[in-house]
Amino acid sequence: MISFINADLELDRQPILTDINLTIDRGELVYIVGKSGSGKSTLLKALYMDIKPRRGEVSIAGYSSSTTKRRHIAHLRRKLGIVFQDFRLLHDRSVYDNLAFVLKVTNTRQSLIRDSVMQALEEVGLAHAARQMPLNLSGGEQQRVAIARALVREPVAILADEPTGNLDPDTSLEILEYLKKINQKGIVVVIATHDYELVRHHPARTLQISGDTIRETTFSNSPAGYRPLP
Structure with a gap:
């Protein structure tokens, strides 16, 4: 479903991650953890092909960074749901129209749009x-709208970049519960976060970025927090 093979990632010509090798299978929920600025967002950008690796290969949902043409990247993104920390909703459109817009630009039949949005x-x-406007909703509700927008095209994977970064702890747990329910439908969910407490309360497979590498980790209740698997 998702793989990185000997991938070197850079952003603005600055090396970020080196020699990444990992696989995420269909139906998995995976956390990517690390400090702010460690490269979590860069990893997700490589998955939706906002950037391509300097070396090696990244593949997702049958699309490979080494063979996918720029004109086909939009087709890949239609198979993905992307959730950002700052929601990125259209403030001049209602909640319904934020979701409907995603379907209209992909030429979904009008007769299907209402049912898909409401579902x-x-x-x-x-x-x-x-029919509410996004700015009339709380931050947690706006993020739920963003999740619904990611879900409306029935994606094979949802990539969530610090989805609870602007939310209080209780609302963060609520958002995570919605993402877990989506994962239970068989959709891959990859969550980039620096909120170790969130992961501790809802453990799942966890990959930690440290320096320019990423490796499997397990949570420890010790003050150190995470420890790499041997």
Whole structure:
């Protein structure tokens, strides 16, 4: 489903991660943890091909960084749901229209749009807010709209970049519960976060970025927090 093979990643010509080798299988929920600025977002950018590796290969959902043409990247992104820390909703459109817009630009039949939008909003408990404007909602509700927007195209994977970074602890746990429910439908969910407490409360497979490398880790209740697997 997802693989990095001997991949070197850089951003603005600055080396970020070196010789990355990892595989994420269909149906997995995976945390990418590390300090702010460690390269978590860079890793996700490589997955939705906002950047390509300087060396090696990144592949997701049948698309490879070494063979995918620029004109085909939009087709890949239609198979992915991407959730950002700052929501990135259209403030001049209602909640319903934020989701409907995603389907309209991919030429979804009008007869299917309403049912798809309302189903996605139902999954995050916001069907009642369909006609609200985003700025009238709380931060947690706006992030749930962003998750619904990611879900509305029935993606094979959701990539969440610090999805709880602007939220209080209780709301963060609520957002994580929605992402876990989506994962239980068989959708891959990759969550980049520096919130170790969140991961401690809801453990799953965890990959930690340290320096320019990434490796499997296990959570420890010791003050050190995480320790790499041998």
